[in-house]
Amino acid sequence: MTSEPCEACGRSVRIAGGIGDFWSFETDTTGGMTLELADGGEYFLCFDCIDRLPEDRDVTTEDVESL
Numbered sequence: 001m002t003s004e005p006c007e008a009c010g011r012s013v014r015i016a017g018g019i020g021d022f023w024s025f026e027t028d029t030t031g032g033m034t035l036e037l038a039d040g041g042e043y044f045l046c047f048d049c050i051d052r053l054p055e056d057r058d059v060t061t062e063d064v065e066s067l
Helices: 049-050 060-067
Strands: 002-005 011-014 034-035 040-045
Touching: 011 049, 034 049, 040 060
Parallel strands: none
Antiparallel strands: 002 011, 034 040
């Protein structure tokens, strides 16, 4: 199992797949993803933080930093 911290809240997020899951046959899903923002920023965020981002406009680095 591999994990990476969410860049907004700092929580450790599981990343599914890879060689770590090959032998353990883990079936858990990934808990976040990397987003490429309209202003060129790139962040790995957990799904809870992604849900808190604005939906009515393009997300910016300022939005991620405000989480």
